[in-house]
Amino acid sequence: MTDIALTSPIERIARVICAEAHSPNGDRPAGGAAIAAAVSGHIDATWDQEVSRAKAVLKTLREPTADMVAAGEKAGGDVAEIWSAMVAKALDQQV
Secondary structure, three states: OOOOOOOOHHHHHHHHHHHHHHOHHHOOOOOHHHHHHHHHHHHHHHHHHHHHHHHHHHHOOOOOOHHHHHHHHHHOOOHHHHHHHHHHHHHHOOO
């Protein structure tokens, strides 16, 4: 079963954009727990500044590719599973 998120996609994307600006690939920054806590606190305080870019990212997912549609159809009747399969397929596609 696919997990159901408790936060909006806009917030999650905005937090990732913010995290990427402070730590490449969203990895824990070098410098130990104190630095990681500082970065985490900064992300908590500033992620909302990335909402417009997060919306732009999410808008690109409105129209699925043919491969995404096929993956969704293959996933079955559970809407969460269909969405998860379609996004997973999009992430697998080459740019």
